[in-house]
Amino acid sequence: MTTIAERLEGAYAHIAKAAKVAGRDPKTITLLSVSKRKPLADIVAALECGQHAFGENYVQEGVDKIQTLAAQFPQFQPQWHLIGPLQSNKTAVVAEHFDWVQSLDRAKIAKRLNEQRPAHLKPIQICIQVNISGEESKSGVKPDEVLSLAQTVAQMDNLTLRGLMAIGSTDATPAVQQSEFQAMKKLFDTLKSQHPQLDTLSMGMSGDLEIAIMEGTTMVRLGTAIFGARTN
Template sequence: MQNTPRDKLHALLQSLDNAARRSGRPAPRLLAVSKRHPVTAVAEMASAWRQERPGEVPAFGENYVQEARAKAEALAAAGGPPVEWHLVGHLQSNKAALAADLFDWVQSVDSVRLAAALGRHRDAGRSPMNVLLQVNIDAEPGKHGCAPADVPALAAAVAAQPALALRGLMAIPAPLPEPERRREAFARMRALFDSLRTQHAGVDTLSMGMSDDAELAIAEGATMVRVGTALFGPRN
């Protein structure tokens, strides 16, 4: 029975590797989505990650700036090795200054205004912030993300910011019950990604797929998957 953080991490990494092998794709990078889980759980998973993948920096995804900041400060105060922080939730422009200081990656950039705010607030003495454009691939009402047709203009706006590094795309397709319909959305994301790569040399990341559809996303070319429940259990 998989009880320890390392057991859960090992099983998940093995399943991702197996899915990639079956589809003839490279194994994707894992982002452990730690939102609404305590900092103790993050610290335990970070330790397990370093044991399982020595030399690899653990990467954690958060939805809220304030929650992520509290966790980052707690881990830093404990004196542990560094981790990589990704914002995967919607970011309002008025919180761009906090996000630009805290996160290594923002995966949810969906407007020129937000890109400009992040670029303005990122310390020029630091490495550029890694940015993914969030795409509302299924045109769901009320869901954040730019329209697929807006990707080229938004990408150009990000690339024009010296303090930002355009790395690729992120999407959360509609949670349709039919796997093939989800796979079709992932395929459309891959087409957008391939097109973007022809225009911007630094683009290398397609973030899509979560606990229940990671295998489908990998088959369509995801280079990063975002998994929370399989690692941390249900959220409170």
Template structure:
């Protein structure tokens, strides 16, 4: 058994324990393996260990990996999530390559993704990124903006709105983490109440340091990278 497989099994066990502690059903939380900066060999190890969903932050790197696995390992049927910021001039690569996008935070990007989604592909599954911490350094729509953005996305034929995503302030105190995650969960509930026709079933929140609090607050997808693949090498990144 290689270390990546061991790490996945350990994280999966932690997710199951967290679900049990807060009375949630098994498999109500999906593990998204964040594979940014990692080579295809590491992703292949994770896939062979049973991991199917992978998250990428960099457009070209991610698109290249999607193309590689589509050509060389189509039998793995991997699911690709884009979880990084989207620049307008790179939205086409995202629309053409990925199955999910977690970081839609403005109307312009939503429209571009819709217009650039190839017609032979299923609708792009999207999440609205919310800036719950109010930090100017972080991307994301404000609480007030998400309702208008959700209405826009719901009218775009090549996008399917699934829920919300956030990257809250990096704090170590469990109760502070819980408060931030509950804020996003409450926003999703308000959004679902206003647009009951939408299947808003996804809350992408929680990483290695705050996964437990995220699951207690209602996360359905946790984004875990270093704890699976080890430390990242950013030397080749801008």
């Protein structure tokens, strides 16, 4: 049976190979381990291998893991990213527990997170989710709405704007994937010209990792490649 340590090693090798093809330094690409629907033991195994950043899609599942890990394994200090949709009634608990929100798509949500972030915690690191594919099934703002929402976030003391996140089209051809990621990189560069501190372009998963790295992603999100297939 392949272990999480072996899968992590393979994932980093995959990233390094794709970076080499793209003429990039693999150290400029962060691996976010998507741990949704995976048990805490798997996360601990990844932490023991030195993995630091974890992404959760579902608020309550993520909060349960964050609290349990902190209580049972205080020696670990992972970075927790919310990468799934966030509704208004869940902003308070997210503001209290998550380090990053990559799925911001409304000014209302930004305002609530800003107001509800506990004073003793660092600002929440924010990526604006862009619906680059235009698919109705996907969350995110339209590309032409990004600059306005970014300006709103930038004015909030308890939020720090870090960049953009996107999910490519479902079952798309490589040409479509490339076109979408090129559009995201262009949008990111435009936004960075107004907000020079931006450093995160989160795009690319198992099926489109190579193209995302070629087109400039700084963070790829891998789940099954690290933790194996979900059983539920």
